[in-house]
Amino acid sequence: MSRTQKGRITRHPFSDTLSSKFYGHPHRPMQIVSQTTSELRLQSVVERQRLMLPIGLLSVVVVGLGLAILAGAVNIPLLFIVGLFGFLGGTMLNDECKSEVLTLDRGADQLRCDRKTLWGTQQWQLPLSTLQDVSVVTRQRRRQKANGNEGTQWFYSLQFVAPGQAPQTLLYSHDGDSVNAAYRTIHDFLRTTHSATSATNAPSNLPSGQGIGLVMTSDYERWRQEIFTRSPEQAGGTSDERDRVYGVLMDMGMLDSSTSQLWAISMTAWLSGEASFFPTPGGAVIGLGSEPQVAEAAQTILQLAQTVLPNASPLPDQALPDQPDLVQFWLFTPGGVYGVADMLQRLRVPSNDWGQMFQQFSLIRQVAERQLDQR
Incomplete structure (x- = not known):
């Protein structure tokens, strides 16, 4: 799970990170x-104000070269410097435009x-x-x-x-x-464009992964146990509504390409707007709900979970994924824990309701990884 200085490319839409080659990127909303x-x-x-710096550089180049020509002071070092600043200004202007x-x-x-x-x-x-x-x-x-x-x-x-x-x-x-x-x-x-089909909208009912051979810390095991014992009141809900989803846990199987070691990422979203990110090898970020975009994503996840609850099944255990790209959703209600499992490629179809939940968790992971990078 180590992250290099230039970033780490992953196969899923959570975090496709690459290094930047130029001075920056436009804000460009x-x-x-x-x-x-x-x-x-x-x-x-x-954004026009972002054009001021490259236009200023190009203006300095033009004025400086003009003055040098008038003074008869044009030489190779000067042309090199002017050309360098001109190239930088032109590259920046092209990028900003x-x-x-x-x-x-x-x-x-x-x-x-x-x-x-x-x-x-x-x-x-x-x-x-x-x-x-x-x-x-x-x-x-x-x-x-x-x-x-x-x-x-x-x-x-x-x-x-x-x-x-x-x-x-x-x-x-x-x-x-x-x-x-x-x-x-x-x-x-x-x-509204794509019709839902059984091939794209019907995940298999039960998580099949057993978590065999996963890299896992004791801190993660304790955290996961607490997740499965959290009450509706602790998550911002009530025990009176037996079919109300008060929390969602998502697990995703991962594979370390350098060691071929299997591990997993787990994330939670609660009715209170709280959320957390916890890879099985460690590196957790707890209490993400203080970030407004995370709280919003958590609420969206709970709304989607309530919609798909009729398609989920009661779960017998707390199994973890036993293969890469296997994604599991656990829906917590006062009446029991329900869930589904499916492969990543099936969740990437825009018309898939479970895929929409997956994308909201991807936003939570982005925030978590930013916080980890700032530590």
Whole structure:
């Protein structure tokens, strides 16, 4: 579970981390331009104040070169310095001027992205009906803080996956809230576009994993035991409503590619808005509910869990995943614990209600990992 300085690429939409090659990324918030029953259009907006620095650099280059020519002081070192500053200013200006319009057109069965740059417009598109996954992906960049410690900058984007085609990703942004809001809007639009089928909406009823061979600390074992003994009142609910979901636990099987060792990630969301993140090898973050976006995600998870409760089954034990990408959901009610298990690829279908719950847990994990990086 160690994280390198450049980040760690994972196979799931929780945290697709890469190193940044340039000076930074634009803030570029995403906005809804238009929304009807047949079409959704979103746009990333260029912030003009962010253009001041690159334009200033280019202006200095032009003025400096002009003065040098008038004074007859042009030489190779000067041209090298001017060229360096000109390249930096031009690269920054090109990056800041990029913008996108994302269109989901139900009538034309098309998902299209028009990306505008200083050099023209680029476009990619996918058939809307073949879209398998929409996920929030993150990018991190390590940097030195003023106090000498290392910190992490986070950038957010949306990724779209369709069979037989390379994943397509929008421009990255500092503004995680606008990206998450765009994701929820797209997800709601797609729910009315894709019909639910038994192949995509019906997970198997019972978790099959036994957690054999998992790397696990004693702290994790104690924490998990406490989760299964927590009362509705402790979670912000009441024992009177026998079928009211007051908590959800999600487990996901993971595999360390360097050692082939199996481990798991567990996360909780409670009716009170509280949440926690606890990998079986350690590295927990407890008490995440103080973050507003986490509390909101936890409430959304509980609402989704209440909706899918009729499709869950009573569970006989506290089994953990025994294979990578096996995902388990445990729904806690005063009348008992219910749940399902399914493989990750089936949960990445936009019309899958369990997949929506999975994506909300992904937001909780993003916050937890940011806190771990800042420790």
